[in-house]
Amino acid sequence: MQVLQVQLEVGPDPAEVGRARRWARSRLAGSGIGDDEPLAETLILLISELVTNAVVHTGCPAVLRMLFGGPGVRVEVADASDRCPARRQAGGEDTNGRGLELVDGLADRWGWQREGAGKRIWCEVDRAEKSASDGSTSGPSEIHPSIREPHVYL
Numbered sequence: 001m002q003v004l005q006v007q008l009e010v011g012p013d014p015a016e017v018g019r020a021r022r023w024a025r026s027r028l029a030g031s032g033i034g035d036d037e038p039l040a041e042t043l044i045l046l047i048s049e050l051v052t053n054a055v056v057h058t059g060c061p062a063v064l065r066m067l068f069g070g071p072g073v074r075v076e077v078a079d080a081s082d083r084c085p086a087r088r089q090a091g092g093e094d095t096n097g098r099g100l101e102l103v104d105g106l107a108d109r110w111g112w113q114r115e116g117a118g119k120r121i122w123c124e125v126d127r128a129e130k131s132a133s134d135g136s137t138s139g140p141s142e143i144h145p146s147i148r149e150p151h152v153y154l
Helices: 016-030 038-058 099-106
Strands: 004-010 062-069 072-079 109-115 118-126
Touching: 004 016, 004 038, 016 038, 016 062, 038 062, 038 072, 038 099, 038 118, 099 118
Parallel strands: none
Antiparallel strands: 004 062, 062 072, 072 118, 109 118
């Protein structure tokens, strides 16, 4: 099976998040995932959260990657910061601190790993439709062992 990988360099500026979303939408459309599909909206929200975390919390440039092939779409954001991603407990009135909670709730799998002096955080969303009645997926949900990675919660 062939995997298509596309990537975008993102500067350490919060304005780059919008550029990353626009870029991702065009790449999703090019892969056959339409703007109006729930999968596209989920992926755009995940990309927005991961890129925001990278540029706001590290102050470093980052690289956004999307990998198409297999049972789903994989999103990765790599940066040069050695700061580990950390889940925060946002209060009811807080305007931030929910990013990794959203990732955990929307992605089928996610995690992070050290990469050189920095790190890479990733998530995967299966292309299979979720069943409205039982939450199960239709079709296979197995991930190739070469890309399976453990969840790391901090």
